[in-house]
Amino acid sequence: MEFRSLLLLTLLGFLFVDGKLKHVEECQIDVEALEDRLNATVEELMTQKAEVDRLKKENEDMQMRLNATEEEIDKLKQNVGNDTPKIAFSASLVNSGEIYRGPSADKTLVFKRVFSNTGSGYSQDTGIFTAPVNGLYYFSFSTYGYNTHVMGAILMKNGGRQISTYDNLSDDGSDSSSNAVVLQLVAGDKVYMELWDDGRVFDNHNAHTTFSGFLLFTV
Structure with missing residues (x-):
């Protein structure tokens, strides 16, 4: 009887120990899986940190280029303000009253x-x-x-025709035209307006007939 009890207790002890060992093995497996996940997380964090460092470096480089560009723009603004001459004019044909100019031998229009x-x-x-x-x-x-007359004028450069407005005799009462051009000039070049042969223009205080120009940039 005692032997059987002892054997039973021994078997129960083995079962208890075996259960503990299995539990320990399961815990060890869980720990290893946790370590794997932790290592993967650390690697991901390191990758993200490397990306953040790369973006930070790119941002610093971009900021340096931006600062350099702003400095260059400031220099250009200063150069434009200091070096580029300010040249512009605008005028109409008559100071007061009304004027019919032309036909005449001297066809140059003088805008007063x-x-x-x-x-x-x-x-x-x-x-x-x-x-x-x-x-x-x-x-x-x-x-x-x-x-009553040919209407229009010619923009002249050093005696040569450049562009013009023109309207022949017509049934309507009056005509108005305009034109524009960009010319490359050297210092001393002369630009002015001339009437067509037998041409006539009109102006009064409303400034119908005008002449304007300005410097775009030096070359």
């Missing part, structure tokens, strides 16, 4: 009512704009007249 003349390139005595510096210049003009 000067709205602006920065740089003093335009002469209201001769109607001629003289380029103060080499550069590209923008010119525009408008003409107005009645159907």
Whole structure:
């Protein structure tokens, strides 16, 4: 009887120990799986940190380039402000009252009512704009007249025709036209307006017939 009890207790002890060992093995497996996940997380964090460091470096490089660009823009603004001459004018044909100009032997139009003349390139005595510096210049003009004569004018450069407005005799009461051009000039070049042969234009205080120009940039 005692032997059987002892054997039973021994078997129970083995079963208990075996259960503990299995539990320990299961815990060890869980720990190893946890370590694997932890290692994977650490690797992912390291990869993310490397990406963050790369983006930070790129951002620093971009900021340096941006600062350099802003400095260059500031220099260009200073150069534009300091070095580029300010040249512009605008005028209409008559100061006061009304005027019919043409037909005449002297076909040069002299625009007497000067709205602006920065740089003093335009002469209201001769109607001629003289380029103060080499550069590209923008010119525009408008003409107005009645159907009794050819209406329009020609923009001239050093005696050569460039662009024009033109309207022949017609049944309508009056005509108005305009045109514009960009010309490359050297210092001393002369730009002015001429009437067509037998042409006539009209102007009054409403400034129908005008002549304007300004420097775009030096070359």
